[in-house]
Amino acid sequence: MDGSAIVVCDGLFGSLNGKTAHGLVRGTRRYRILAVVDAPTAGRDAGEVVDGRPRGIPVYASIAEALERLPEKPAFCIVGVATAGGRLTPGLRELAREAIGRGMSLVSGLHEFFSDDDDLASEAARRGVAIRDVRRTAPSPQLHFWSGAISSVGAPRIAVLGTDCALGKRTTARLLLEACRSAAMRAELVFTGQTGWMQGEPFGFLLDAVPNDFVSGELEHAVVSCWEARRPEVIFLEGQSALRNPSGPCGSELLLSAGARGVVLQHAPGRRFFEGLEELGATIPPVEEEIALVRTYGARTLAVALNGEGLDEPSLRAERDRLERRLGIPVVLPLEDGVEALVPVVRSFLAGEKETVPR
Amino acid sequence: MDGSAIVVCDGLFGSLNGKTAHGLVRGTRRYRILAVVDAPTAGRDAGEVVDGRPRGIPVYASIAEALERLPEKPAFCIVGVATAGGRLTPGLRELAREAIGRGMSLVSGLHEFFSDDDDLASEAARRGVAIRDVRRTAPSPQLHFWSGAISSVGAPRIAVLGTDCALGKRTTARLLLEACRSAAMRAELVFTGQTGWMQGEPFGFLLDAVPNDFVSGELEHAVVSCWEARRPEVIFLEGQSALRNPSGPCGSELLLSAGARGVVLQHAPGRRFFEGLEELGATIPPVEEEIALVRTYGARTLAVALNGEGLDEPSLRAERDRLERRLGIPVVLPLEDGVEALVPVVRSFLAGEKETVPR
Numbered sequence: 001m002d003g004s005a006i007v008v009c010d011g012l013f014g015s016l017n018g019k020t021a022h023g024l025v026r027g028t029r030r031y032r033i034l035a036v037v038d039a040p041t042a043g044r045d046a047g048e049v050v051d052g053r054p055r056g057i058p059v060y061a062s063i064a065e066a067l068e069r070l071p072e073k074p075a076f077c078i079v080g081v082a083t084a085g086g087r088l089t090p091g092l093r094e095l096a097r098e099a100i101g102r103g104m105s106l107v108s109g110l111h112e113f114f115s116d117d118d119d120l121a122s123e124a125a126r127r128g129v130a131i132r133d134v135r136r137t138a139p140s141p142q143l144h145f146w147s148g149a150i151s152s153v154g155a156p157r158i159a160v161l162g163t164d165c166a167l168g169k170r171t172t173a174r175l176l177l178e179a180c181r182s183a184a185m186r187a188e189l190v191f192t193g194q195t196g197w198m199q200g201e202p203f204g205f206l207l208d209a210v211p212n213d214f215v216s217g218e219l220e221h222a223v224v225s226c227w228e229a230r231r232p233e234v235i236f237l238e239g240q241s242a243l244r245n246p247s248g249p250c251g252s253e254l255l256l257s258a259g260a261r262g263v264v265l266q267h268a269p270g271r272r273f274f275e276g277l278e279e280l281g282a283t284i285p286p287v288e289e290e291i292a293l294v295r296t297y298g299a300r301t302l303a304v305a306l307n308g309e310g311l312d313e314p315s316l317r318a319e320r321d322r323l324e325r326r327l328g329i330p331v332v333l334p335l336e337d338g339v340e341a342l343v344p345v346v347r348s349f350l351a352g353e354k355e356t357v358p359r
Numbered sequence: 360m361d362g363s364a365i366v367v368c369d370g371l372f373g374s375l376n377g378k379t380a381h382g383l384v385r386g387t388r389r390y391r392i393l394a395v396v397d398a399p400t401a402g403r404d405a406g407e408v409v410d411g412r413p414r415g416i417p418v419y420a421s422i423a424e425a426l427e428r429l430p431e432k433p434a435f436c437i438v439g440v441a442t443a444g445g446r447l448t449p450g451l452r453e454l455a456r457e458a459i460g461r462g463m464s465l466v467s468g469l470h471e472f473f474s475d476d477d478d479l480a481s482e483a484a485r486r487g488v489a490i491r492d493v494r495r496t497a498p499s500p501q502l503h504f505w506s507g508a509i510s511s512v513g514a515p516r517i518a519v520l521g522t523d524c525a526l527g528k529r530t531t532a533r534l535l536l537e538a539c540r541s542a543a544m545r546a547e548l549v550f551t552g553q554t555g556w557m558q559g560e561p562f563g564f565l566l567d568a569v570p571n572d573f574v575s576g577e578l579e580h581a582v583v584s585c586w587e588a589r590r591p592e593v594i595f596l597e598g599q600s601a602l603r604n605p606s607g608p609c610g611s612e613l614l615l616s617a618g619a620r621g622v623v624l625q626h627a628p629g630r631r632f633f634e635g636l637e638e639l640g641a642t643i644p645p646v647e648e649e650i651a652l653v654r655t656y657g658a659r660t661l662a663v664a665l666n667g668e669g670l671d672e673p674s675l676r677a678e679r680d681r682l683e684r685r686l687g688i689p690v691v692l693p694l695e696d697g698v699e700a701l702v703p704v705v706r707s708f709l710a711g712e713k714e715t716v717p718r
Contacts, residue, residue: 084504085504085572085576086499086504086572087500088500111499111570111572111573112499112500113498113499116498137570139472139475140445140470140471140472141446141447141471145443145444145445145606146605146606146607148605148606148636148638148639148641151639207571208570208571208572209570209571209572210570210571211470211496211567211568211569211570211571212566212567212568212569212570212571212574212607212609213444213445213470213567213568213607214470215571215607216605216606216607216608217444217606217607243611244611244615244656245615246505246507246575246615246616246618247504247505247507247575247576247616248505248571248572248574248575248576248612248616249575249611249612249615249616250571252602252603252608252611253607253608256603256604256605256608257605257606257607257608259605277507279507280507280510282507289655292655293655296648296651296652296655297603
């Protein structure tokens with residue numbers, strides 16, 4: 001545990017761009033989250049904004065209000081939003097300046113680094129606080145190249161992939177981890193995004209910040225480290241983007257380089273276009289085609305998990321039933337029903353993998 | 360043109376690891392290549408080592424010998440090898456020290472940067488020469504995120520993909536470019552590797568050195584820049600790695616983010632395992648499966664180009680004939696026969712694309 005924190009969202013907490021904040025409100029072992037700062041949702045409970053379940057985390061309109069109302073001073077101020085291209089916006093720079101000026105250390109997962117801003121860096125030094133840009137990657141001599149050590153890992157891997165960005169892959173992965181652990185399985189999760197780091201997950205790396213040539217090696221190293229430290233029965237892998245997202249395809253590394261032979265596929269049936277690419281008319285391919293593509297990469301889709309965006313609950317449940325009949329594999333609603341129904345699916349996959357001769 | 364150069368290979372010129380040097384010997388507009396330095400092949404003509412065709416470029420055993428025998432002092436010393444993980448080896452560091460000490464500027468495409476070595480950097484400063492680590496990427500605020508601007512590009516793209524690393528994708532792409540230009544087509548090439556930069560190609564970027572999240576955007580930016588500057592009829596894209604190489608899959612970006620709807624697929628029928636992964640027994644998938652995978656990504660394989668590694672010429676030609684019958688598309692031998700036979704294939708692809716409604 002690093003300490004107490006507030007999460008600043010600059011007006012985006014209620015949107016898909018607030019997904020880092022959503023993850024932190026759902027749970028983190030690295031920080032004790034005291035409050036969210038976001039004017040449009042101020043006055044509500046942060047958990048209620050995320051998924052309708054209050055979590056005793058207030059939302060305040062400003063850093064000043066948070067410091068006035070909170071019973072203790074937070075040690076950290078975390079940037080809770082993902083901007084286009086990970087760019088630093090003027091609003092976020094202003095919030096960072098205020099947080100540092102009030103003696104908080106700053107934590108950010110943006111691609112553009114706060115610590116590269118000379119003004120902010122010198123102010124932080126003057127106030128004796130830190131700026132942690134979690135996407136800053138180690139120099140290449142400290143990064144790992146793929147070696148094939150993955151073949152020494154005795155635990156099957158299940159990748160949580162999605163048909164798009166920002167539709168709940170990380171949340172489903174965490175729910176799967178918790179459900180398997182509740183069922184007395186030794187399960188682990190390898191994170192691949194900045195939110196996973198902020199949530200205090202012990203194994204993983206920031207996939208999209210690593211120079212392309214080291215992605216497969218860093219992924220392999222994270223999985224091997226997890227295996228060596230914990231000897232789990234199963235390792236879940238958090239997916240990024242989607243295999244066919246034109247703005248940055250991703251996922252084949254998890255199947256080929258980390259050797260995931262099982263996939264849980266996150267899908268939003270109410271979403272027609274790739275997130276952020278609506279105006280370009282870039283349509284998300286049908287889920288059947290995605291399952292076929294996963295198969296080409298040597299993996300089997302064990303189940304589909306739905307994000308209900310844009311659908312009311314009866315339509316979502318009807319869509320779930322239709323898809324389950326069409327695909328012939330379990331289709332679940334993680335946020336509505338949990339993922340306990342997938343525990344036997346995972347068990348049966350593991351039993352099958354034991355019988356399979358390793359590739 | 361930056362100036363005259365020697366290419367140091369530290370004993371690897373005759374191997375697959377010498378592929379940067381091979382590319383420079385085949386041709387570069389950025390440098391005038393005076394000699395190659397490589398003890399095992401010293402005394403031969405560099406072109407003859409690469410593909411049996413002498414090019415008047417001598418190979419010397421040492422930098423000292425090169426400086427003694429060459430009629431002029433080279434301005435640059437280029438590291439001509441790709442090491443595992445792009446690491447700096449002791450032998451290369453020694454060669455770099457000698458080159459800088461003798462007043463040459465150093466150029467390297469390794470992941471590990473010579474300019475991060477304090478001794479080398481201060482010696483270079485003292486001698487008034489430069490160290491250019493071409494894989495050093497601009498900070499993220501200067502990198503491009505994918506925007507969809509690719510849809511403004513009027514020239515169809517043809518990606519030169521391969522079923523493995525280091526089997527001739529770049530060379531085939533350059534031969535295609537030259538063949539189309541000789542046939543009076545306005546063709547351009549977007550490079551994606553360090554050799555392309557060293558060869559003086561005007562459009563491209565170093566795909567494997569860019570933080571993963573910016574790969575698609577930098578690729579799109581290179582293609583858009585090429586289109587805006589030259590308005591060509593066709594743009595070839597240099598592929599990297601292979602769609603299903605476990606040590607680092609690559610290629611779907613070229614199809615999805617750069618919108619290549621045509622593919623020329625480079626393949627080495629005599630090679631069974633992925634390069635460097637022989638001991639792991641990682642087999643290269645059949646070329647038919649690769650063509651099917653390319654189709655899943657929305658592109659058509661127009662032709663296959665063969666690398667004859669491990670086969671004598673009669674076996675290679677027999678394999679070519681067999682593959683052409685099996686696949687029903689042209690199969691060519693770029694190094695043996697050139698790629699002129701693909702010019703009508705490219706023309707017919709372009710004619711077909713004109714009739715197609717853009718996606």
